[in-house]
Amino acid sequence: MECQNYGINRTLERENLNLNPLQRGGVLPAAAREALYEFGDGYSVCDYCAGRLDEIPKPNIRGFLDDLAQFINADTVRTVHGAREGKFAIMHALCEPGDTIVVDGNSHYTTHLSAERNKLNMIEVPSNSHPEYRITPEKYKEVLETALDEKGEIKLALLTHVDGNYGNLADAAKIGKICRDAGVPVVLNCAYSMGRLPIDAKAFNMDFVVGSGHKSMAASGPIGVLGLKEEWADLVLSRSSRHEKKELEMLGCTSRGAPLATLMASLPYVMERVSKWDEYLKISRYFAAKMEEIEGVNQLGIKPTLHDLVRFETPAFHKIAQNHPRRGFFLYEELKKRKIVGIKRGQTEWFKCSVYGMTQEQVDYLVNAFHEIAGIN
Amino acid sequence: MECQNYGINRTLERENLNLNPLQRGGVLPAAAREALYEFGDGYSVCDYCAGRLDEIPKPNIRGFLDDLAQFINADTVRTVHGAREGKFAIMHALCEPGDTIVVDGNSHYTTHLSAERNKLNMIEVPSNSHPEYRITPEKYKEVLETALDEKGEIKLALLTHVDGNYGNLADAAKIGKICRDAGVPVVLNCAYSMGRLPIDAKAFNMDFVVGSGHKSMAASGPIGVLGLKEEWADLVLSRSSRHEKKELEMLGCTSRGAPLATLMASLPYVMERVSKWDEYLKISRYFAAKMEEIEGVNQLGIKPTLHDLVRFETPAFHKIAQNHPRRGFFLYEELKKRKIVGIKRGQTEWFKCSVYGMTQEQVDYLVNAFHEIAGIN
Numbered sequence A, B: 001m002e003c004q005n006y007g008i009n010r011t012l013e014r015e016n017l018n019l020n021p022l023q024r025g026g027v028l029p030a031a032a033r034e035a036l037y038e039f040g041d042g043y044s045v046c047d048y049c050a051g052r053l054d055e056i057p058k059p060n061i062r063g064f065l066d067d068l069a070q071f072i073n074a075d076t077v078r079t080v081h082g083a084r085e086g087k088f089a090i091m092h093a094l095c096e097p098g099d100t101i102v103v104d105g106n107s108h109y110t111t112h113l114s115a116e117r118n119k120l121n122m123i124e125v126p127s128n129s130h131p132e133y134r135i136t137p138e139k140y141k142e143v144l145e146t147a148l149d150e151k152g153e154i155k156l157a158l159l160t161h162v163d164g165n166y167g168n169l170a171d172a173a174k175i176g177k178i179c180r181d182a183g184v185p186v187v188l189n190c191a192y193s194m195g196r197l198p199i200d201a202k203a204f205n206m207d208f209v210v211g212s213g214h215k216s217m218a219a220s221g222p223i224g225v226l227g228l229k230e231e232w233a234d235l236v237l238s239r240s241s242r243h244e245k246k247e248l249e250m251l252g253c254t255s256r257g258a259p260l261a262t263l264m265a266s267l268p269y270v271m272e273r274v275s276k277w278d279e280y281l282k283i284s285r286y287f288a289a290k291m292e293e294i295e296g297v298n299q300l301g302i303k304p305t306l307h308d309l310v311r312f313e314t315p316a317f318h319k320i321a322q323n324h325p326r327r328g329f330f331l332y333e334e335l336k337k338r339k340i341v342g343i344k345r346g347q348t349e350w351f352k353c354s355v356y357g358m359t360q361e362q363v364d365y366l367v368n369a370f371h372e373i374a375g376i377n
């Protein structure tokens, strides 16, 4: 048989300005590109494994995990395949089928899937209404307390630190405290925050934090981070009865290859950028403000934004689409002409985007392009 | 804080002759190295995702999975994070905690962990005795039938196609038929075979096959393959009730990044090498025969070997170690001097190794080195 042509290139997305929020935090720095070269082959990180991935001395995975734990202020850290696999593992270790957990209404679909795959029921904390969609501590408390009254036991609570729809940053420390006071272990989903903004698991009162290497930590996918408080290590990192070194929820080991090498190589770079989060945020706010100069472009979510992912309602562009010969495709095509990608083809009523990591010049170029397309120049 | 030095290089293992069986089948061809370059960043394969990883058109994941399904003669194929994650997903979908499954006595520890993480009981089919350790169809049948008599129901059976201890190749077609006749769904663990030797899920009478990209398919880790018969698709690939496109056991999507791009890029190369498996095997047999010319070096497992992974008992080297100033380290050090790596430091009583993918000249060089070290030149 003959293989089809798989089109294994990504020139368009690599060489143009990519506004897709999913892609902004996973761009590799040079050190990680080198790691990819060194550790590209198969089970590359496993040469010096004595049975435990997290204890491998060469490359120094053990030292890396210690540094990472310190960086996010968690007692213990493991790498997993992604944020979702981290959430699944926590739920699998703590809950039984039929148990109920509480999650925020801005949860990512992978939270729902992790729960459903574990046969758990979910009670959701609704956000406040349009246009803010904020998860408030007050509402979280109310729903958690009602859930406890009704169910008697809530095995786990989950909070999305920054959600993927509005880029809203939740008040982790307050909601963490509410859960702690209620005696409910709580997970913070940091897929969109860890590696962008400072994470302090202890200050946030969190039992668990999960992160996403490919999403926000300048790593090659798939890889994630699971951080936990010492008191959970026995349960979540319990060992196999037969293979006493091997951790069950990790199926012995998780990220056996290049993604881990890139996560390691990127850590110094990630620590540096996290320390400058304020500057990154300033550029995102500038971008959002400039976009809102277009009449009929309105940012949703918390304002001014607390994250680089911003969602706009864009009746301005939708109106143009009605009469444009290319209809809904015009926006995508006009942007592409200007070497801007990452807004879905055909989408004009609203879009999410991020300028994370772009320079002031690039952002000005983008703003100018949108203004031009909207016809306000 | 300052990051430690993680020593992110692999020069020694990349530039020397590496006998570690774990590393032989995962070396990337040039096309996969290019894919790593193109798809190194974060969620790189996700630019054109409309909700389903397996249906992405660019890169052409959908077409790739069709080709791969044809190549291993399975009805449906998904990528997973590795062979173990494939086995876990199958068990999770088919079994309930407390259920019993039958596995062969040469199973990899990841089979045991997958079962234990799913809270399943295992009944093992013992291999025959030293020095062969073969899993015979007769024994498999006997144990399966007894298990069925005793338990009433066996939810799943698993067979290791080629095991990681002796490199024994099991008679998949016969044992598959035995399970089928007994009405027990059966998984073939092809971590050490898919990508090295021909796999035909249907001819093997298998309900499921799992493979390991980083182990045997010239892919960057972690990535695996899950192949299944159509009749299992509804169960194993069941969708989320809330997110109707998303497959639960995949947590929506699995290999969202570079490993998948390398697996795709390597497929033509892998198909080519699988078609020449006889030649690869011939070199491995030659190597084993030459090693056995050393008195006190004996191959274990099926003879002549049916796989490139061979395990030797090496009293010859153990004897030298007794009186050597470097004791047990002498073998590792003597090999390293000759630019040969992959045998564990300090190990002299026995070792596993593989010359998979090496040229005749390289193998002659290796044989010569071992003969020299054993003092028979």
Ligand SMILES: Cc1ncc(COP(=O)(O)O)c(C=O)c1O
Binding pocket: A081, A082, A083, A084, A085, A108, A110, A160, A162, A163, A164, A189, A191, A192, A211, A212, A213, A215, A223, A224, B256
């Ligand atoms: C809030 C949030 N959580 C989780 C995820 C999933 O992350 P991963 O791919 O690491 O599982 C995403 C990705 O889109 C996300 O936005």
Ligand SMILES: Cc1ncc(COP(=O)(O)O)c(C=O)c1O
Binding pocket: A256, B081, B082, B083, B084, B085, B108, B110, B160, B162, B163, B164, B189, B191, B192, B211, B212, B213, B214, B215, B223, B224
């Ligand atoms: C027979 C066998 N099965 C499974 C595995 C695990 O493969 P993966 O890393 O893809 O889970 C191995 C790896 O050593 C193996 O030898």
